[in-house]
Amino acid sequence: MDREEFMQKLEELFENEPDNNKFNAVLEMADAYAENEHETKKLEEKIQWGKDICAATGEDTDILPDQVFISIAEKLEDRMLENNGDLEYAVVQEVLAEYEKSKRS
Numbered sequence: 001m002d003r004e005e006f007m008q009k010l011e012e013l014f015e016n017e018p019d020n021n022k023f024n025a026v027l028e029m030a031d032a033y034a035e036n037e038h039e040t041k042k043l044e045e046k047i048q049w050g051k052d053i054c055a056a057t058g059e060d061t062d063i064l065p066d067q068v069f070i071s072i073a074e075k076l077e078d079r080m081l082e083n084n085g086d087l088e089y090a091v092v093q094e095v096l097a098e099y100e101k102s103k104r105s
Contacts, residue, residue: 003034006030007027010023010026010027011023014026043070046069046070046073046074047066047069047070047073048069049069049072049073049076050068050069050070050071050072050073050076051069053072053073053076054068054069054072
């Protein structure tokens, strides 16, 4: 069920209410719950990614706490973003060189 369907169901449930207080309260709680679930899922994905990276380097992941895997994932993500500018520049230069070469042919 997406948010729009959920809101329609809520509107049906609360259509006889004199004001929207209950509707708004339920909607706010649902939004908070969805946000919490989203953040939890993102955290679980970070842990798994960090664990996978750690395992790929040959480290024993069974003895390490989740915070280590979160730190690995975050540091790797930060470094990927830092290097992103250099990578973008290199790709643009490579494509432009190929384009210029194809124009000459």
